């Protein structure tokens with residue numbers, strides 16, 4: 649994998665008797681297949697962050713994550729691939745690299761892991777704390793948890809270069825909102841963005857507002873864009889990392905029926921929201937619907 653390649657991931661068309669009856673054209677953008685470790689939206693969110701670090705001749709990237717963070721592994725793997733160093737600030741001072749497979753793999757990939765107390769980790773986005781890390785590691789480019797910055801959004805916006813402009817609905821799982829904000833920024837006029845937050849009680853619109861403002865610097869433009877967002881906030885299945893037997897059955901069925909692997913933390917919930925939405929609509933009048941597979945298959 650090269651960060652300079654323009655290779656796109658494949659677009660899988662999903663067919664079934666039920667979809668025929670609903671009169672809908674359903675496609676899945678298989679970003680999960682981009683790379684095993686720099687998978688899905690991680691690849692898109694890291695692309696310009698890596699390029700930024702290289703352009704400014706930084707030694708590496710310093711970033712943040714929890715013990716099971718997909719973003720930490722992806723950062724470690726991407727940096728290793730392009731010859732940059734990486735530092736991961738990990739939530740939980742009691743942990744070590746041996747605590748789980750994720751952290752072990754980060755270390756194998758050359759990431760220096762720094763374990764900090766949860767109370768300190770919770771302050772990670774405070775200006776003063778960011779400045780302290782920067783002062784400690786001046787030769788590292790600091791990327792927030794989940795790749796949630798301007799470069800992350802720009803990388804996700806690029807997905808439209810690889811998609812037909814005729815798509816009318818896009819569905820995506822939401823954590824930090826970086827991926828969905830990027831998609832929204834590049835979206836064609838007659839398209840709606842359906843977001844599925846995996847956190848219970850997450851304030852989608854105000855988080856997106858904040859993110860989009862860092863890009864557009866125009867409150868009116870942000871408000872206009874947000875009118876194209878449909879929030880599906882009843883598909884968290886109990887909250888982050890939680891699952892039910894209904895969700896597990898649904899995930900197994902998708903693998904069997906459509907050859908579509910999904911994880912239970914992000915993509916399983918988002919795809920379930922899509923299917924429920926389709927079923928609630930009845931005749932979809934031949935509309936084109938896209939599901940963005942954001943990866944995360946190591947989540948099981």
Ligand SMILES: Cc1ncc(COP(=O)(O)O)c(C=O)c1O
Pocket residue numbers: 688689718719794821822823824825826827828914915942943944945
């Ligand atoms: C597999 C997967 N899908 C979706 C998301 C949500 O993306 P974002 O944090 O950009 O909203 C994440 C988190 O990065 C993820 O790991």
